[in-house]
Amino acid sequence: MSNNNSFLSNYFHRNGRALGSIGYFVLLMVIFLIGAPEAWIRPNLHQSVFVMMPTLIFLTIPLVFLVASGEIDLSFASTYAVAAYVFALLVKNGIDPAICLVLGIFTGAAIGALVGTLIVVFRLSSLVASLGVLFLLRGVILLLSNSRSITIMEVENHWIYPLLVGNFYGFPMQIFWAAIFVIFCYYFFNKHVFGIHIQHVGDNSVSAEQMGINVNAVKIKAFMFVGIGSAIGGIFTTMITYTFFPTQGFGYLLLALAAVFVGGTPYWGGLGTIIGAVFGVGIIAYMEIGIIAIGWSGEWRQFFNGLIILLALLGHRLHGERVR
């Protein structure tokens, strides 16, 4: 019996936060289903959520790694656009889109590495420094692109288009890529040295350092991962809409951050949940669309987004305080 108790309590320690956000997601579904049953059983509502979710997943999941390492990044919303710009510009110049994709992702990783190095080496506040980078990079894009969008219809005829963002028996391909990304990240966070070291570093960086973990390297890698995720998100969206536009990504800034925290990853570092974040993304995506579906005006969206963030924080609070 007592063994059973410790099993349950360990299980709850490991999974309680993820279970919490699953609970919220189910609750939200039930509310919408009661609020607008006829809209809810129509498949096209869920299809539009499925189009939105992958991008948000590519942004949110790497942020879980970074927040668990004890840092935060706001600049990802601009990195998203820089990578998309590099991709679109190169495609427009006749370079093979597959190569452009790789270079775009590489751009994201490089920006992440730079932001991470800046913050770690100069011991800057990641919140403030990445806010600076957010504006700086956005400015760079606006200047470089002359605030003009780039249309790249030509990607449609390339083999990467159906592979990455095509249609597979009615499901957008990016759903499958996002699912693969989630599975990969789940193992990467929970069963890989990278994720484990991130958790130690975010928990107590002095202890981690004493036990021989290179704290700075771990943090810079986490920033790079965020850069890579943002680049993938930006390039996918650009391919789906055939268009790069210079303000792209800005709208995801707060949504992705909200998804991390609604998903049950605490802000103080050391803990994180990939599964929770997926449901966090689900909650945010369904909120965006569900409010309209139940017949309320779009003005209510932000109100409910705010409400759900606060309720989620209060709920996760019940799961427990930070242990020291």
Add this chain to the structure above:
Amino acid sequence: MENIIELDNVTKRFGGITALNKASLKVTRGEVVGLIGDNGAGKSTLIKTLVGVYSPDEGDIIIRGKKVNAWNALKARESGIETVFQDRALTPQQSIVKNIFMGKELRYPFGFIKEKEQIIEANRLIREIGFTSKLINAESPVGNLSGGERQGVAIARAIYNKAELIVLDEPTNNLSLNETQKVFDFVLNVKKSNRSVLFIGHNIYHVYDISDRFVILDRGEVVHQLNKDDISTPEELMKIMRDTIGAH
């Protein structure tokens, strides 16, 4: 009995200050040595020299009978000397198993972790050093443990790192009676496994209870060494300490 480590007339200076003055000390296999002395007596310099953070200006470090040149932290760890510092270097939100393997995870190729093997080994280690509660296993978060138990996790980690000599720096500080007893049990189990412990403490009663031998340090010098058999009460040890300190 084999000497795990021997400090022979070790002197360490910082600028004009002599922090250690011709200090000699040895720890043999399977014994618990209590190191006592007032604040500023040179305990922490002695420990840091022992674990290779400082290398001596004069004198020799002898490991299992062999003199070692250019003593440093890496050589100390390779010689099986592990320190458990006061803050224990734990990450409280993580599980016991993650803490024991922190920085030294068992890995498959590409950096994935051998989780099952780690859990089995961690469970074995914490049972070996004397965790008896069924409520605690390798997957329990360290933050749910008491102060004494956290000390136990740090000791288990030292054993996993192949420690022959575990240096415990004030392990019973701020611990209740009950928790102190737990730490003593852990130390006795370490001793039973034929490893050695250097136990540093402020509290003479704690040091007296657990140690086989005492080393008294004052103003950088080892002023007295005695076996537990030589005395019969902690008060006697206290008296010897009072008499020797400041008398030399």
